[in-house]
Amino acid sequence: MCGVVGVIAPRSCPPIAAQENYHALLTLQHRGQDSSGILAFDYQQRQFHLHKGPGAVAQAFNQEKLEELQGGMAIGHTRYATVGDNHPRNLQPMVMGHPHGVGMVHNGNIVNYHMLTDQLREEEEQHFLSGSDLELLLNLWSVHYTSKKLEGGGDYLTYCQHAVSKIFETAIGAYSVIGLIANKGLFAFRDPNGIRPLVLGQKVNGEDSSYAVASESTALTFTGHKIIRSINPGELLFITLDGELHSFDLRPAASQDSHCMFEWVYFSSANSEVDECPIYDTRFRLGEALAAQTSELIKSGEIDPEVVIPIPDTSRTAAIALASKLNLPYREGLLKNRYSQRSFILPSQQDRERLINHKLSPIRSEIEGKSILLVDDSVVRGTTSKRILELLRHHGAKKIYVAVACPPIKHPCYYGIDFPLSSELIAANSTPKDVAEQIGADRVIFLTINELQNSLNSKGLCLACLNKKYPTSISASEQFTKQRIEDGR
Numbered sequence: 271m272c273g274v275v276g277v278i279a280p281r282s283c284p285p286i287a288a289q290e291n292y293h294a295l296l297t298l299q300h301r302g303q304d305s306s307g308i309l310a311f312d313y314q315q316r317q318f319h320l321h322k323g324p325g326a327v328a329q330a331f332n333q334e335k336l337e338e339l340q341g342g343m344a345i346g347h348t349r350y351a352t353v354g355d356n357h358p359r360n361l362q363p364m365v366m367g368h369p370h371g372v373g374m375v376h377n378g379n380i381v382n383y384h385m386l387t388d389q390l391r392e393e394e395e396q397h398f399l400s401g402s403d404l405e406l407l408l409n410l411w412s413v414h415y416t417s418k419k420l421e422g423g424g425d426y427l428t429y430c431q432h433a434v435s436k437i438f439e440t441a442i443g444a445y446s447v448i449g450l451i452a453n454k455g456l457f458a459f460r461d462p463n464g465i466r467p468l469v470l471g472q473k474v475n476g477e478d479s480s481y482a483v484a485s486e487s488t489a490l491t492f493t494g495h496k497i498i499r500s501i502n503p504g505e506l507l508f509i510t511l512d513g514e515l516h517s518f519d520l521r522p523a524a525s526q527d528s529h530c531m532f533e534w535v536y537f538s539s540a541n542s543e544v545d546e547c548p549i550y551d552t553r554f555r556l557g558e559a560l561a562a563q564t565s566e567l568i569k570s571g572e573i574d575p576e577v578v579i580p581i582p583d584t585s586r587t588a589a590i591a592l593a594s595k596l597n598l599p600y601r602e603g604l605l606k607n608r609y610s611q612r613s614f615i616l617p618s619q620q621d622r623e624r625l626i627n628h629k630l631s632p633i634r635s636e637i638e639g640k641s642i643l644l645v646d647d648s649v650v651r652g653t654t655s656k657r658i659l660e661l662l663r664h665h666g667a668k669k670i671y672v673a674v675a676c677p678p679i680k681h682p683c684y685y686g687i688d689f690p691l692s693s694e695l696i697a698a699n700s701t702p703k704d705v706a707e708q709i710g711a712d713r714v715i716f717l718t719i720n721e722l723q724n725s726l727n728s729k730g731l732c733l734a735c736l737n738k739k740y741p742t743s744i745s746a747s748e749q750f751t752k753q754r755i756e757d758g759r
């Protein structure tokens with residue numbers, strides 16, 4: 271999972287697209303902290319400027335570095351590596367000089383990465399310098415752009431449409447891409463199923479209009495852009511240096527909207543909107559849906575919670591709704607150390623487990639002797655939940671019931687969320703009762719798939735990790751998983 275941003279301003283505006291990019295990336299930091307990078311294009315010097323480095327945005331950049339990135343258009347990336355390790359060669363943005371100067375960033379995973387890279391090696395004699403699927407996208411783009419150009423006729427927009435159509439035909443998986451073409455403009459496209467989000471914003475300043483594209487709306491509102499709309503699945507958007515916006519619908523006929531439900535459940539920022547569906551409102555509805563089930567168990571005397579406590583931060587919204595519906599007190603029994611990273615996006619299980627003790631500080635007075643209804647946004651591996659429950663027991667909790675605002679995650683994700691192996695998923699072959707035993711809870715209550723679908727107003731969801739109905743072929747997933755294991759993830 272990653273965060274991507276692109277900004278383009280007209281020639282008449284100051285060349286500070288990289289600065290806007292930097293600020294937008296700060297708001298997407300929750301999507302990845304492995305590395306950060308910005309590529310800017312300077313209209314006057316006709317030159318790219320690139321900087322990328324390990325760590326969060328504020329670690330990778332300083333004022334001096336940012337000032338070197340002069341340019342009226344820029345793309346940026348904050349990375350959580352799911353394919354390719356954290357070697358510098360895998361960091362984004364990536365740029366190449368032929369057939370046009372072109373740079374790209376992306377969010378997602380290409381499931382048939384190995385098959386396509388082998389094909390390009392054999393048929394086009396291309397050589398790959400990284401293990402990143404962005405390099406594959408860049409190469410595919412370049413091969414098909416060039417072939418159309420060699421046919422003659424048309425212009426860069428025609429060649430670009432052809433290249434992206436070919437990517438849609440061949441690349442299976444999730445990819446939201448933003449790119450720059452030297453001296454031409456900024457483009458963005460989203461895979462034909464729209465698995466990962468991408469949103470367009472605009473800022474009008476007198477006669478001038480600048481545009482921005484990002485993974486989440488929060489990045490755009492923070493930089494003063496007004497949200498226009500989501501990029502459609504299978505759409506190519508091109509914004510020229512003169513501020514003309516072109517949209518091309520290149521979606522193959524067989525595609526279906528399949529937006530990742532996990533964006534609403536866990537990943538996106540609570541103040542974002544994904545595919546026109548606000549995250550905060552959705553999480554509130556998830557809490558209300560969870561209350562209906564929990565209320566039955568309270569009425570039947572199977573559970574007797576006295577207080578609702580969220581696991582900060584993502585589950586807080588659902589916990590507020592749940593407490594309010596059940597007429598139970600809502601308390602902050604666990605305080606989050608604001609300087610620690612999100613455990614899910616740490617690279618190894620060991621890192622994730624070690625972090626819990628640094629990350630959450632229990633408040634004994636809210637825990638001791640209480641029967642607690644603990645709210646979690648989701649349970650993936652269960653190791654984090656187990657540690658938190660141990661912490662609560664250690665601070666005197668009498669009983670702990672865990673209410674989860676997501677159905678059991680039973681199947682791997684091949685589209686950019688870090689759970690590639692069924693064997694790692696606590697609910698893969700377990701009942702809620704088994705899960706409760708394994709994490710040390712008195713009871714675990716999961717939301718049902720129906721309740722989740724009703725709470726998410728978005729039509730066309732990917733629910734594959736819940737129901738195994740993958741929106742694309744996953745026949746290449748074995749090789750995909752093998753690479754993940756080799757990378758040590």
Ligand code: SF4
Pocket residue numbers: 465529530531532533682683684685686687732733734735736
């Ligand atoms: S499999 Fe699950 S996590 Fe992956 S894209 Fe689909 S809904 Fe999202």
